[in-house]
Amino acid sequence: MGIRERRAADGDDRAAEVANAVESSVVNGLLVQAHTATFENTHHHHAPWRPPRSAVIAAVVVLVVAAGWFLLEITAPTPPEPGEPVAQVGTATAVGGLEYALPEPLGPGAEYDGLLDTSDPGYHVPSDTRYVPVGQTTVSFLVKGNRSTPVQITDVKPDITQRRPPLAGTLLVYPPPGNEKTAIDLSAGLDDPRLIVRDPAKPDTRWFSEHRVELAKGENQQFSVTFFGKLASYSFRIVVDYIDGDGTAGRLTVSAEGGVPFQVTGKPVDGRYGTVFLPNFPAGGGWHPCGTLPTDVCVR
Structure with missing residues (x-):
């Protein structure tokens, strides 16, 4: 009843x-x-x-x-429940692939010298938000139901806030991972004007057209979406559409840490960057400017 x-x-x-x-x-x-x-x-x-x-x-x-x-x-009216029907839990995380780009060429200086440091064998994802993932970025975030009657999530999709030409200043290339494989739950192409979140196995089908997600009060749901962009440099947020137990539609906006948009960039049409840094892996740690070794491929 x-x-x-x-x-x-x-x-x-x-x-x-x-x-x-x-x-x-x-x-x-x-x-x-x-x-x-x-x-x-x-x-x-x-x-x-x-x-x-x-x-x-x-x-x-x-x-x-x-x-x-x-x-x-x-x-007598039922007292309203506090907070929004759907709330974000914690901070969304974004992880790119093997390449990161800067809008400007990186010249000599402390940052340049830090990349050439071979004493650290580890390769860490850059914490500087100026480095934009190339080709793809995977965003993971957690949402929670906040109503005594179930709330239905009806859609998750990107909301592009800025579209620019691909970044062509500096390219930072990482070595391939070991045996680890990143699980991809959902994906979205930012070059596609439909901006649908889909099952990677069904690239032309909106995932929420075949699935339902309901959240009871206090129930959590993890989403992991890989966003692809090749034709431009994108800044975007993620919107989560829902309908609460009373049939009222609402929207939750998910941003990166600090409330800034997520980013992903395509590659220059000619594949040329002002500066390209290639990893010394597996010979050692750190990077070297592309062209240092005869085997370097600088057009990406």
Whole structure:
């Protein structure tokens, strides 16, 4: 039974209780008056008994008060639940592929020298948000239901806030990963004007046209979406559309840490960058400017 059906049933039960109570009060009051009047008629032979005006007024007052209390209880609005029907939990994370680009060529300096440092054998994803993933970026985020009735997620899709030519200043190339394989749950092509989130196995089908996601209160759902972009440099946020238990549509916007958009860039049409850094892997750590070794391929 839905919540509205339960309220209706509760209202019918309450109405029956109030009606019975009013009827009992009025009848008992009139019976007492009748008994008293009969006793007086037996001894004094008065005219036929009629209920005193005070008894009628008392019965009417009881009826009015009870009816008002009943209407107040039935029509009292349910207090609103705090917060939005769907909320983001924690911070969304974004991880690119093997290449990152800067809008400008990276010249000599501390940052340049840091890339050439071979003492650190590890290759860490750049924390500087100026480095934009090339080709693809995978965004993972967690949402939570926040209503006593289930909330239905109806769609997840990108919202492009800026579209520019592909970044061609600096390219930072990472070595391929080991045996690790990143799981891809959903994907979206930013070059596709439909901007649909899809199952990678069904690139032309919107995932939410075949699936439903419902969140009970306190229930979490993890989403991991890989966004592809080849024709431009994109800045975007993710929007999560939903319908709450009352049928009201809403939207949650997911951004990167600090509220900034996510980013991904395509490659220059001619494949040429101002500066390209290639990894020294597997010979060592760090990077070297492309062209240092005869085997370097600088047009990407």
